[in-house]
Amino acid sequence: MKRGCAPYAEWLGQKENPQGKGWAAGEKYGEKILSILKAVVSEGKVQFMESLTLSAPYMVRVAIPDLNIRKGPGTDFPKTGKFTGVGIFTVVEEQDGWGLLKAYAEKRDGWISLAFATRI
Numbered sequence: 001m002k003r004g005c006a007p008y009a010e011w012l013g014q015k016e017n018p019q020g021k022g023w024a025a026g027e028k029y030g031e032k033i034l035s036i037l038k039a040v041v042s043e044g045k046v047q048f049m050e051s052l053t054l055s056a057p058y059m060v061r062v063a064i065p066d067l068n069i070r071k072g073p074g075t076d077f078p079k080t081g082k083f084t085g086v087g088i089f090t091v092v093e094e095q096d097g098w099g100l101l102k103a104y105a106e107k108r109d110g111w112i113s114l115a116f117a118t119r120i
Contacts, residue, residue: 073098
């Protein structure tokens with residue numbers, strides 16, 4: 001394979017390969033990569049585009065003072081240590097009953113349970 005011929009393939013070659021061609025050497029290299037990917041996916045932290053539910057930003061009202069903000073969309077993600085407080089917030093994305101708060105959109109690490117919020 002020549003460098004740059006496949007726009008979606010990661011170059012796995014070594015610098016020593018002649019004329020910029022070749023794959024990383026090693027017995028069962030492909031099997032090792034696949035086992036690493038399988039382990040990452042099995043942890044449940046990887047999300048595929050088919051499972052994402054995207055939506056236009058909208059406002060929600062939170063009426064409880066201690067709604068946890070989590071680092072991901074679900075109770076299996078750690079809490080940030082912060083709470084929303086009572087107020088109105090902008091949700092920029094939904095996923096599995098969780099909303100990503102606008103203030104956390106860049107790092108994608110501020111999610112609230114929409115079960116405790118009312119869309120306005």
